[in-house]
Amino acid sequence: MTDSERGGESTAVTKRGGGSAATRGRTTIADGVVEKIAGMAARDVVGVHAMGSGLSRTFGAVRDRVPGGGGAKASVTRGVKAEVGEVQTALDLEIVVDYGVSISDVAGAVRENVIAAVERMTGLEVVEVNIAVSDVKLPDEEEDEPESRLQ
Secondary structure: OOOOOOOOOOOOOOOOOOOOHHHHOOOOOOHHHHHHHHHHHHHHOOEEEEEHHHHHHHHHHHHHHHHOHHHHHHHHHEEEEEEEEEOOOEEEEEEEOOOOOOHHHHHHHHHHHHHHHHHHHHOOOOEEEEEEEEEOOOOHHHHHHHHHHOO
16 A cells, blocks of 8 residues: 555654664673773883782792683783772772882872773773782892892
């Protein structure tokens, strides 16, 4: 039946689903994803020597050498713990800083870098970034030893 046969009436086309494709469905982000992003962002800050406590770094070094030990993921997320909700996340980081740097400046830079990276990549609001400085990396003593041997 054509429009003219129905008396000039036309039927409206109804779109299915309603709304844009971006709003149809739910996206969930695993804690590990946020931990990886935060770990990479924290390592990018000058003055951060390593992530995690001495003990976790020791176990991590052993795990990295064991085939199938999950070394790559573990090393990126070492020293990072995330709690992810539907729209917000909170992070705890444990870092080792280089000797001679301002710990408060490094911590501030880590917070800024981590918040920017996590919010940009995930869309989650970062409500807090707690930083625990577990150690200071001293200058290598091996560099001083050759001089003492010459005397």
